[in-house]
Amino acid sequence: MAVDIIAIERTRLSLVNGSRNLSLMLDKLRLIEEIRDVDVFGFTQDIVDLMKYIESSQEQLDAYIKDHRKLV
Structure with a gap:
């Protein structure tokens, strides 16, 4: 038992x-x-937009540096 x-x-x-x-x-x-x-698509699109913004900012920064070198 x-x-x-x-x-x-x-x-x-x-x-x-x-x-x-x-x-x-x-x-x-x-x-x-x-x-x-x-929403994976929305997240991916946000990353693409951020990358475009960073590239655009880099282009602007390069242009400012180039202009600054001309002055110096």
């Missing part, structure tokens, strides 16, 4: 642990779904 109680308790603990693990996996899947829903 004691062996049966121990076996039942082990089974119960295994089920509890399995339930917790399943819950954690579901939470991770929900997080993955949320990440997929992010």
